Amino acid sequence: MARVPFIAGNWKLNLGPAEAGELAEALASALADRGEVEVAVFPTALSALTVAGAVEGSGIEVGLQEIHSAASGAFTGTNSARMAREAGLTRVLIGHSERRQLFGETDAGVRAKVELALAEGLLPIVCVGETLEERDAGQVEAVVHRQVAAALEGLEPDQVAAITLAYEPVWAIGTGRTATPAQAQEVHASIRGWLRAHFPAFVAEDMRIQYGGSVKPGNAAELLACEDIDGALVGGASLKADSFAGIVAAVR
Numbered sequence: 001m002a003r004v005p006f007i008a009g010n011w012k013l014n015l016g017p018a019e020a021g022e023l024a025e026a027l028a029s030a031l032a033d034r035g036e037v038e039v040a041v042f043p044t045a046l047s048a049l050t051v052a053g054a055v056e057g058s059g060i061e062v063g064l065q066e067i068h069s070a071a072s073g074a075f076t077g078t079n080s081a082r083m084a085r086e087a088g089l090t091r092v093l094i095g096h097s098e099r100r101q102l103f104g105e106t107d108a109g110v111r112a113k114v115e116l117a118l119a120e121g122l123l124p125i126v127c128v129g130e131t132l133e134e135r136d137a138g139q140v141e142a143v144v145h146r147q148v149a150a151a152l153e154g155l156e157p158d159q160v161a162a163i164t165l166a167y168e169p170v171w172a173i174g175t176g177r178t179a180t181p182a183q184a185q186e187v188h189a190s191i192r193g194w195l196r197a198h199f200p201a202f203v204a205e206d207m208r209i210q211y212g213g214s215v216k217p218g219n220a221a222e223l224l225a226c227e228d229i230d231g232a233l234v235g236g237a238s239l240k241a242d243s244f245a246g247i248v249a250a251v252r
């Protein structure tokens with residue numbers, strides 16, 4: 001069965017409830033006739049409920065950009081998988097490179113969050129990707145395979161199939177520098193090969209692997225046309241309804 005394309009918007013630390021609600025309403029209307037493509041947006045936690053209300057009935061999913069690695073307790077300033085689920089959210093980003101680079105996220109932390117998310121029925125998008133130094137040192141495959149292996153370690157095949165991976169080369173995030181379709185496809189195929197080697201065949205066939213890194217309406221079609229690229233995780237271009245809708249429309 002063909003994988004349904006999946007486009008997600010990571011709004012990062014942008015758009016408080018009022019602006020986020022406006023963007024969400026604009027997206028619900030701009031994406032009303034989007035065809036067979038899944039769409040999710042990740043506003044800040046404070047804007048998430050407003051956004052969820054604004055997109056209700058549109059099929060657009062809403063998630064958190066981050067959850068804590070413990071279920072509850074004395075962890076000031078964070079949100080849990082259970083709270084996200086209780087609030088009606090359905091998805092969560094885990095291991096975004098900004099979390100890894102700026103907030104000390106580790107492979108072990110990613111793994112713990114994946115488990116908590118799945119236990120609450122939240123569908124994770126797990127982000128992986130190499131830095132420019134790692135690429136220049138010929139370590140792309142080693143780094144990305146290590147991150148994928150750590151995130152999925154010990155999970156049952158059915159659990160793994162519920163996860164979306166996002167390959168996001170760190171040097172392409174927010175830089176305007178996009179991986180070429182050939183560069184991206186090479187890594188996506190390598191991740192799918194790794195999945196094939198470690199899980200039953202259906203996992204590699206079913207799992208969506210998004211590309212992320214300066215995706216825009218003008219470069220989305222050629223990336224999404226690649227065999228192993230099943231969608232996009234979009235930062236900057238997801239903050240305007242017309243550019244995000246342009247990327248969704250690039251799905252063929």
Ligand code: PEP
Nearest residue numbers: 173174212213214235236
């Ligand atoms: C991201 O934050 O996941 C991302 C891909 O950002 P941008 O599209 O701005 O590069």
